[in-house]
Amino acid sequence: MLGYIxxxxxxxxxxxxxxxVLSFVLMHAAPGGPFTSERPLPPEVLANIEAKxxxxxxxxxxxxxxxxxxxxxxDFGPSFKYKDRSVNDIIASGFPITLTxxxxxxxxxxxxxxxxxxxxxxKKNSWLDYFAVGISIGAQVLPNFVMAPILVIxxxxxxxxxxxxxxxxxxxxxxxxxxxxxxxxYMASIARLTRSSMLEVMNTNFIRTAQAKGLPAHVIxxxxxxxxxxxxxxxxxxxxxxxxxxxxxxxxVYFSTGGIGQAYVNSALTxxxxxxxxxxxxxxxxxxxxxxxxxxxxxxIDPKIRY
Amino acid sequence: MVFGTxxxxxxxxxxxxxxxxxxxxxxxxxxRRFMQNKAAMTGLMLLCLVFLxxxxxxxxxxxxxxxxxxxxxxxxxxxxxxxxxxxxxxxTDEMGxxxxxxxxxxxxxSLMVGIVGAFIAVSIGTLYGAIAGYVGGRVDNLxxxxxxxxxxxxxMFILILLLVVFGRSIFMLFVGIGLISWLDMSRIARGxxxxxxxxxxxxxxxxxxxxxxxxxxxxxxxxxLGVVIVYATLLIxxxxxxESFISFLGLGVQEPNTSWGALISExxxxxxxxxxxxxxxxxxxxxxxxFSFFFIGDGLRDALDPKDR
Numbered sequence: 001m002l003g004y005i006x007x008x009x010x011x012x013x014x015x016x017x018x019x020x021v022l023s024f025v026l027m028h029a030a031p032g033g034p035f036t037s038e039r040p041l042p043p044e045v046l047a048n049i050e051a052k053x054x055x056x057x058x059x060x061x062x063x064x065x066x067x068x069x070x071x072x073x074x075d076f077g078p079s080f081k082y083k084d085r086s087v088n089d090i091i092a093s094g095f096p097i098t099l100t101x102x103x104x105x106x107x108x109x110x111x112x113x114x115x116x117x118x119x120x121x122x123k124k125n126s127w128l129d130y131f132a133v134g135i136s137i138g139a140q141v142l143p144n145f146v147m148a149p150i151l152v153i154x155x156x157x158x159x160x161x162x163x164x165x166x167x168x169x170x171x172x173x174x175x176x177x178x179x180x181x182x183x184x185x186y187m188a189s190i191a192r193l194t195r196s197s198m199l200e201v202m203n204t205n206f207i208r209t210a211q212a213k214g215l216p217a218h219v220i221x222x223x224x225x226x227x228x229x230x231x232x233x234x235x236x237x238x239x240x241x242x243x244x245x246x247x248x249x250x251x252x253v254y255f256s257t258g259g260i261g262q263a264y265v266n267s268a269l270t271x272x273x274x275x276x277x278x279x280x281x282x283x284x285x286x287x288x289x290x291x292x293x294x295x296x297x298x299x300x301i302d303p304k305i306r307y
Numbered sequence: 308m309v310f311g312t313x314x315x316x317x318x319x320x321x322x323x324x325x326x327x328x329x330x331x332x333x334x335x336x337x338x339r340r341f342m343q344n345k346a347a348m349t350g351l352m353l354l355c356l357v358f359l360x361x362x363x364x365x366x367x368x369x370x371x372x373x374x375x376x377x378x379x380x381x382x383x384x385x386x387x388x389x390x391x392x393x394x395x396x397x398x399t400d401e402m403g404x405x406x407x408x409x410x411x412x413x414x415x416x417s418l419m420v421g422i423v424g425a426f427i428a429v430s431i432g433t434l435y436g437a438i439a440g441y442v443g444g445r446v447d448n449l450x451x452x453x454x455x456x457x458x459x460x461x462x463m464f465i466l467i468l469l470l471v472v473f474g475r476s477i478f479m480l481f482v483g484i485g486l487i488s489w490l491d492m493s494r495i496a497r498g499x500x501x502x503x504x505x506x507x508x509x510x511x512x513x514x515x516x517x518x519x520x521x522x523x524x525x526x527x528x529x530x531x532l533g534v535v536i537v538y539a540t541l542l543i544x545x546x547x548x549x550e551s552f553i554s555f556l557g558l559g560v561q562e563p564n565t566s567w568g569a570l571i572s573e574x575x576x577x578x579x580x581x582x583x584x585x586x587x588x589x590x591x592x593x594x595x596x597x598f599s600f601f602f603i604g605d606g607l608r609d610a611l612d613p614k615d616r
Contacts, residue, residue: 011456012459014456015456018456022460027468029472140597140601141544142594143551143552145552146594149574152575157578157579164579242461245461246464249556250552250556264464264467265467268471268558276471279464280464280465283464284460284461291459
């Protein structure tokens with residue numbers, strides 16, 4: 001087990017390095033530097049600015065400086081567009097917001113998805129089952145950028161219950177629509193996954209044995225069926241996490257929640273490469289870490305997997 | 308003898324005739340199963356209609372997609388609603404352009420991105436996976452580790468980075484989406500190859516001295532075509548979703564071109580002025596096509612996968 005964790009870590013670190021080097025090289029391949037503007041700067045001024053940001057050094061040295069900064073002091077460098085703000089400031093202001101609604105969506109997707117899937121499997125061919133299957137088919141074609149406008153039409157324009165955007169320091173009314181928009185399609189996938197694996201488990205011999213010895217239904221479900229049925233769902237944790245982070249870009253742009261996605265799109269539109277890179281690397285690192293945790297969790301829970 | 312000669316002759320006749328019944332190939336079998344799947348057939352029909360709309364829609368349009376109807380400019384909320392009388396069947400957008408022509412254009416581009424992107428991804432992924440699986444050993448390990456590394460990178464962010472660095476064009480969108488989405492395909496192809504490469508016909512080919520690349524192209528790839536086709540049909544809608552996601556953010560397809568994502572984005576940003584048709588029509592085509600692709604993909608899987616019956 002410990003050896004497995006070490007081996008997984010040993011893969012994660014090169015992955016992160018590849019990500020950093022890849023985005024760094026891409027950034028340098030871009031035509032036009034970050035200070036190219038419509039009015040060309042005098043060459044002396046440009047040279048001064050480039051020296052200040054370390055852009056006059058060779059590429060290898062720049063990469064080493066950058067990685068060194070991240071490793072030793074968690075410093076992603078200055079933003080190229082906002083002179084008084086560093087990439088760290090921008091991340092620090094947006095990240096807690098993204099984390100708040102992202103985490104809530106994650107929880108909603110899993111709790112509601114699993115509950116719906118288990119209920120649908122236990123009451124197969126009932127109205128609940130049809131409802132769950134119907135939702136899971138419908139939600140396939142309702143990705144977050146389709147859900148968001150639909151929610152705004154219903155809850156803001158027609159019913160007038162919820163504000164159409166803003167963050168308002170995390171007031172519950174501002175959180176509801178982002179969470180629904182972000183979690184719906186994943187909740188549906190999880191419900192479908194849980195339903196089919198629960199159906200499979202309920203047909204196995206050990207469940208039949210439990211039924212034969214007269215255990216009440218709720219004990220069978222709680223003690224015998226639930227754990228093996230929810231195993232495949234664990235492998236879905238990683239992709240869902242990535243989707244929550246990616247989806248936050250849409251949520252931030254559409255609902256103006258001010259999270260990290262908004263900073264990312266703004267920096268993409270203004271070609272603020274430092275911010276783009278900082279956010280990409282941060283999210284890449286989080287993704288890798290999360291996948292590692294999920295894999296370890298899986299190996300720990302499932303007795304059949306031994307590394 | 309209990310039976311008369313007549314009886315024996317008629318029995319013999321029946322046996323002879325039974326021999327003449329043609330054997331059904333795998334694909335004929337699959338086609339029959341697919342045709343019996345109502346959801347898949349409905350999807351196929353709807354999808355054909357969407358394709359016809361994309362190909363021939365502009366011949367019915369009264370306005371071109373770049374023309375601005377100056378009578379309606381700035382008054383699209385009051386006057387731009389869908390009407391047959393002034394030729395704007397789907398209404399106009401906030402710049403006075405005909406939404407019908409725009410939706411035709413967007414449908415064309417979205418479908419193209421989906422199909423071409425899926426084609427690139429499936430070709431690269433199949434070949435890569437087949438080579439890794441067939442060669443095996445250290446090469447396989449190295450190639451699949453690379454896939455592992457690529458897969459743990461948040462691809463949407465890399466795609467946006469690519470688009471920003473190399474300019475926002477449809478070509479770059481193709482390249483970016485295609486480059487990233489072959490990873491899953493390569494895993495599936497590798498798994499299939501591992502079981503195919505131990506078949507007798509592959510051993511026979513190897514024994515007669517056929518080159519490895521020829522074996523892969525002639526014996527391995529054709530034999531996993533069923534799985535590849537199913538995956539490709541399911542990949543197209545996810546390509547369309549990715550493209551729409553990027554275009555919704557304004558980073559994908561640029562004006563004067565448009566796509567479903569860009570149209571949905573425009574429609575949802577003007578929703579508070581009451582121009583519901585601007586969101587409704589692109590969304591309708593988006594949802595219909597995705598549904599069709601998913602149903603066709605599911606139908607194909609049921610039809611082609613012999614294990615899943």
